[in-house]
Amino acid sequence: MEPAAGIASFSAMTTHHAPPIGALLRDWRQLRRFSQLDLALEAEISQKHLSFIESGRSRPSREMVLLLAEHLGVPLRERNALLLAAGYAPIYPERSLEDPSLDAARSAIDLILRGHEPYPAVAVDRYWTLLAYNNAVTPLLGLVTDAELLKTPVNVLRLSLHPQGLAPFILNLTEWRAHLLARLRQQVRATADARLGELLGELMSYSHPDAGTRHDAEAEAAIVVPLQLKLGDTTLSLISTTTVFGTPVDVTLSELALETFFPADTATAAALHGLAAGSEATA
Numbered sequence: 466m467e468p469a470a471g472i473a474s475f476s477a478m479t480t481h482h483a484p485p486i487g488a489l490l491r492d493w494r495q496l497r498r499f500s501q502l503d504l505a506l507e508a509e510i511s512q513k514h515l516s517f518i519e520s521g522r523s524r525p526s527r528e529m530v531l532l533l534a535e536h537l538g539v540p541l542r543e544r545n546a547l548l549l550a551a552g553y554a555p556i557y558p559e560r561s562l563e564d565p566s567l568d569a570a571r572s573a574i575d576l577i578l579r580g581h582e583p584y585p586a587v588a589v590d591r592y593w594t595l596l597a598y599n600n601a602v603t604p605l606l607g608l609v610t611d612a613e614l615l616k617t618p619v620n621v622l623r624l625s626l627h628p629q630g631l632a633p634f635i636l637n638l639t640e641w642r643a644h645l646l647a648r649l650r651q652q653v654r655a656t657a658d659a660r661l662g663e664l665l666g667e668l669m670s671y672s673h674p675d676a677g678t679r680h681d682a683e684a685e686a687a688i689v690v691p692l693q694l695k696l697g698d699t700t701l702s703l704i705s706t707t708t709v710f711g712t713p714v715d716v717t718l719s720e721l722a723l724e725t726f727f728p729a730d731t732a733t734a735a736a737l738h739g740l741a742a743g744s745e746a747t748a
Contacts, residue, residue: 486530486551491519493537493547496657507536527553540656541719542591559716562596570710570718577708581725583741585703587621591652591720592660595619604696604740608634621724622649626668636693636700642673644690691729699736702729 494504501519505512510529517523518533525533530551534544545555562571578586578599585605588597595618609615611629624630626642635641646668653661692703708723728734 484550485521486525486547487519487521489547489550490525490530490533490537493534493539493543493657494519496654497537499537504533504536508532525551527551531556538655541713541716543656545716557714557716557719562717562721567715567717570721574721574723577723577725583737584726584728585737586723586725588721588723589621590717590722591656591658592664593621593623595621595624596721600744601737601741603744605631605694608696620664622664622668626671626673628671631694632671632673634695636695637691638673640690641692692726696736700732701736702733703727704729 494501499507501512501515505515508515510532514523515533518525518529527548530547530553531544534547539547541557542559545557548555560567562574574588574597578588578597581601582599583601585601586599587595587602590596606615606624609624609630611627614624614627614630622645625635625645626632632638632642646665649661649665649668652658653665689704692701692705694701694703703726705724705726708725710718710721713719728737
């Protein structure tokens with residue numbers, strides 16, 4: 466498992482063992498590879514002021530915490546943690562997608578998922594928990610042999626790489642595995658989330674004969690990595706795109722992503738249209 470850059474998790478913030486705000490801001494600055502001068506110039510404050518904040522000689526205002534967090538690209542969940550460490554109440558709410566206040570967002574998600582059919586699309590949260598999916602995903606879930614993997618909450622990455630999940634049906638498993646692990650590593654670096662680090666460690670522990678034969682740098686440099694999936698007598702070749710909400714002020718929406726898959730060739734497009742037509746005929 467890879468470390469989360471020494472930054473305390475949000476859960477740790479809620480205990481009396483929470484690190485001081487100055488130390489947390491310094492950790493985030495170092496994680497982003499900013500010098501004190503770099504960050505001070507970005508935030509338009511003096512380097513001396515920033516130094517006093519990091520050393521604990523000066524207590525930052527709530528506005529200062531948010532200003533520094535903005536320039537450091539700190540995710541909303543971790544901004545709440547910074548506010549708590551500084552002695553302020555969190556300002557970014559975290560609500561279930563079923564909350565009435567998020568009805569408009571939920572409608573938009575449903576519209577995108579339905580509108581993307583007959584091609585697969587899923588909605589996931591920060592931890593790759595499956596929140597919603599369209600009808601084109603159902604045949605893919607039918608390939609999974611371990612029913613435990615389909616019990617709520619379903620983790621999309623675990624489902625993809627587990628030996629009793631979709632892994633046996635992925636024809637380019639070495640390439641796809643390297644691609645998913647590279648994405649997750651980037652996410653761990655960006656969020657310093659220990660829970661994501663644990664997920665990365667779990668996924669890397671799955672037995673795979675060719676694991677480690679492709680360099681991480683090569684996977685991260687790839688522009689488009691297709692998912693080649695064996696579905697019965699059909700081979701599907703899919704490329705994916707990720708859609709996120711713009712400028713969210715809610716933790717839930719800031720961590721939500723829509724993964725939409727498109728056919729990489731005409732044969733895959735025809736196969737998916739055929740599956741959809743067959744499903745409608747038997748409905």
